[in-house]
Amino acid sequence: MLNTVKELVVNWHxxxxxxxxxxxxxxxxxxxxxxxxHSEWKIDALLRQIENIRHLLNQKSSTVLFETLRLNLVGGETFLYEKQLKTIINLSKKYGFKLSAITNGSLFNSNNIELIAQNFSSIGVSVDSLNEQTNLSIGRASKRNIFNPSNVLTAISQIKNINPNIEIKINTVVSKLNFSEDLSTFIKQIEPTKWKIFKLLPIYSSKLEILDEEFSKFIIQHSNFKCIISAENNDDMTESYLMIDPLGRFFQNGLDQGYHYSSPLHEISAEKALQQINFDCQKFITRYSRII
Ligand code: SF4
Known part of the structure; x- marks a missing residue:
């Protein structure tokens, strides 16, 4: 039987x-x-191959139809380069993509607030802690300032004023430094449609790694929000996303530390690039079938 999924999500760092x-x-x-x-033709070539992924998956599946594609922009920090972001927005319209982004919430200003509200179907902000010292210890601070939850609340409220339909998401990474913290007040104020909670994935550093019990403690502490929480442990996160790096290559977590890469998608077809990372098309489609 053919099920319909509204959108395929591709994450581009x-x-x-x-x-x-x-x-x-x-x-x-x-x-x-x-x-x-920084190159418009490379962005265009990449987006064309991203659109091909959707057709490719539709051809291979008799159970799932990806009707639309959402390009989720991730970083680094997504709002560092405004001019380039505008190019991505314009080219995404050409391919009919929906757009969303994840930000660390430190660079909101009147220009990008307008840009987000008018062009994005959802905006996600990474919020691990409301405590200044904890944010400093995690490294959620720039040379000029430490992560400020009040600024995020103000920016989100301005975005919602311009576009009341935009989805607000919060991403939280649970580590040694915040697994006991209570974020309930902030979550109530911001009213996200989704709260993604990740157990710290030790790709490059395991210094702040936690036990499953510690991760569960954080989830249980926030069980009042269970209808919006999506919790992901390390297994859920492995090989279950379509991820593209800043050079336009697919990448996947390896079994050891670090990543496996394909060739850049502005140089070869999406089909060939997917073969280079041993992407299991059927497994990916089956995962989508389960979440319908
Ligand atoms: S995890 Fe921290 S350092 Fe890394 S991209 Fe996000 S905000 Fe920046």
Whole structure:
């Protein structure tokens, strides 16, 4: 029987650059070239291949039909390069993509608030802690400031004023430093449609790694929000996302530390690139079938 899924989500890490220095950050890729967001033709070629992924998966599946595609922009910090972001927005419209983004919430200003409200179907903010010292210890601080939850509340409220239909998401990474913290007040104020809670994935550093029991403690502490919580332990996160790095390559978590890569998608077809990372099309489709 053919089920219908509204959208296929492809995550593109548009840059490695970030003004924060989180200890657990996995936004680090082996590379010796510039992020492709600085080249319009490369962005265009990449987006064309991303659209091909949707057709490819539809051809291979008799159970799932991906009607639309949402390009989820991730970083580094997604709002560091406004000009390049505008190019991505314009080219995404050409391919009919929906857009969403994840940000660390430190660079909201009147320009990007307008841009987000008018062009994005959802915006996600990473919030691990409301405590200044904890944010400092995690590395959620730039040279100029420490993560400020009040600024995020204000920006989100301005975005919602312009676009009341936009979905607000919060992402939280649970580690040694915040597994006992209570974020309930903030979550109540921000009223997200989804709260994704991740157990710290030790890709490059295991310093803040936690036990399953500690992760569960955080989830239980926030059980009042269970209807919006989506909790992911390390197994859920492994090989279950379509992820593209700042050079336009698919990448996947390896069994050991670090990533496996395909060739850049602006150089070869999506089909060939997927074969290079041993992408299991059927497994991916089956996962989508389960979540319908
Ligand atoms: S905010 Fe995100 S991209 Fe920046 S250092 Fe932290 S985890 Fe990495």
């Amino acid at each position: 548009i840059t490695e650059a970030c003004n924060y220095k989180c200890d657990y950050c996995f936004a680090k890729w082996n590379r010796n070239d510039k992020d492709i967001i």
